[in-house]
């Protein structure tokens with residue numbers, strides 16, 4: 001049978017190899033190494049801090065945060081889940097994973113929100129950006145693990161860099177979406193009073209887009225957590241490593257324990273960040289008041305509460 | 307309860323020459339689309355809006371609009387949906403840049419100025435009130451109202467004070483710390499109005515501010531706007547698709563169709579003298595007794611002076627003027643009316659004394675009283691005295707003229 005490869009074969013793998021190995025790595029390795037510096041600083045600080053804080057203190061503080069943001073149910077869940085993690089002996093690993101995830105999400109936010117804002121203000125930029133984000137989200141993460149190792153070596157920080165690449169798209173997309181979806185007449189109103197672009201962004205667009213941006217942050221966080229195991233492949237520790245070594249040794253028990261730890265952490269962080277997206281004053285309204293407004297002719301949450 | 311509904315303002319000022327012009331549009335065009343200059347070319351060849359859309363895909367938003375609005379005036383732009391009203395009003399504060407023409411705010415041409423100059427004009431001179439209120443849902447009412455001041459860099463205390471003052475003007479001071487979604491539609495639009503007032507701009511642009519409100523609240527708001535305007539004397543450009551509203555509020559009214567001004571004039575001029583069938587179709591259902599005021603039918607008072615005139619001279623004046631009654635004044639004071647019939651009887655019976663024949667219970671009105679309020683006054687048969695602000699006699703309205711004015715002109 002005839003096939004196109006009889007006439008022409010494209011040595012794509014060789015090209016990529018020579019691009020990465022012979023050009024990118026030798027020329028840019030110092031540059032990429034220098035990118036690691038801020039990540040290393042944040043990670044070390046955070047990791048040191050989280051591992052130094054006594055388990056009880058950390059649990060109480062996180063439960064308190066959960067209670068203030070997401071309500072009593074989530075707070076109780078947090079207490080139980082963290083106690084459980086401690087009891088199955090995975091506390092240090094959990095803290096390492098948490099510091100990794102938080103570092104990655106922090107950098108995603110710092111990088112992603114400005115990119116999202118820029119995309120919202122320029123259609124051309126958005127057009128260029130969209131396929132890049134698509135690629136970042138669809139390309140299997142194993143594909144970029146190799147170049148990352150070549151450029152950054154192995155360890156926690158390269159793991160975090162892989163996580164950042166993987167988890168960045170949602171926050172960029174949803175920042176862009178949130179800002180574009182701010183009601184046109186509100187933008188016009190701000191403009192009509194003579195706002196500068198910065199004033200408009202800060203006072204009107206960003207606060208109104210915050211809900212959507214928070215949804216993006218939540219998704220980014222979840223993606224970052226899902227990278228924990230893969231990042232362990234290139235030397236990142238934590239719960240991912242527990243799962244990974246468990247798999248390698250066919251130690252189902254340890255793999256499951258690590259997995260459970262990841263899931264519990266994911267649930268806690270998911271609930272807390274989800275509720276951050278809701279505007280504070282709406283959360284305070286009780287269920288009864290909300291229902292009451294549906295039946296009273298005057299649309300007023302205040303009266304319902306009285 | 308509502309006062310009797312009236313179309314006319316208490317002080318209807320025309321555009322006297324000495325009024326300062328605040329907003330002036332000079333031959334403004336706006337084409338939406340990719341090839342605006344081709345579309346303009348076609349427009350100059352006399353092609354219609356629809357024909358141009360078919361040929362180029364471009365929409366004519368506004369064509370050749372020119373107008374002047376004097377300080378303290380309410381200029382109403384009225385037209386059906388899609389006639390270009392919003393486009394026009396947004397060109398006044400530069401939210402939309404015209405394709406050609408000049409838009410002068412005082413002396414600044416906002417159609418051709420830099421972003422910075424435009425912002426300066428928006429900050430200091432023009433505020434806008436929106437159809438769907440456009441209140442910032444994440445800010446309290448007070449913060450919404452103070453937004454214009456915040457943009458200008460006014461400090462927080464000062465902002466709060468001014469916001470409260472503005473809220474007080476619209477009767478919502480108690481709601482300063484509520485959020486917009488806790489207020490009714492009418493209240494929200496009052497907040498929108500307060501936001502416009504707080505910025506201390508002299509020019510208010512209002513794009514169908516009341517059309518999202520139900521009719522009763524709408525009336526309240528119209529009254530309230532007029533009430534405020536009496537003390538504030540802003541220059542207002544008011545957009546509406548409701549001719550009634552236009553008549554109530556407007557010192558002058560522009561009627562728009564397909565982006566073009568079909569007619570510009572006072573309510574009375576437009577009702578009395580519609581420029582074409584399009585305008586006539588609008589004005590046909592207008593209650594003329596609410597549009598026209600006493601001034602439109604008033605004639606010179608031709609009053610008698612108590613010190614100078616006698617019963618006989620009064621009779622002679624009445625015969626010369628062809629009237630059955632005249633007013634008698636003493637300097638500036640109005641003593642009352644005398645009727646021909648009474649004077650004639652008094653001359654016959656007791657030699658005639660002007661003073662005795664004076665009827666002190668006479669009908670009075672202001673120049674701005676709408677005709678429908680003159681009906682009961684006209685029933686007595688005496689001419690209605692038109693009294694000016696100093697209480698002097700400024701003219702009279704003959705009873706038969708009140709009803710005569712209501713007949714629609716033949717060419718409707």
Ligand SMILES: Nc1ncnc2c1ncn2[C@@H]1O[C@H](COP(=O)(O)OP(=O)(O)OP(=O)(O)O)[C@@H](O)[C@H]1O
Nearest residue numbers: 338365366367386387388389390391392393394547
């Ligand atoms: N951004 C735009 N792009 C293209 N066409 C537009 C745009 N804005 C307005 N138009 C067109 O310009 C014309 C005038 O629109 P405009 O919104 O000024 O009308 P309007 O008188 O305010 O109508 P309404 O009473 O419905 O608010 C319409 O034909 C409209 O389709």
Ligand SMILES: [Mg+2]
Nearest residue numbers: 391392393513
């Ligand atoms: Mg409009």
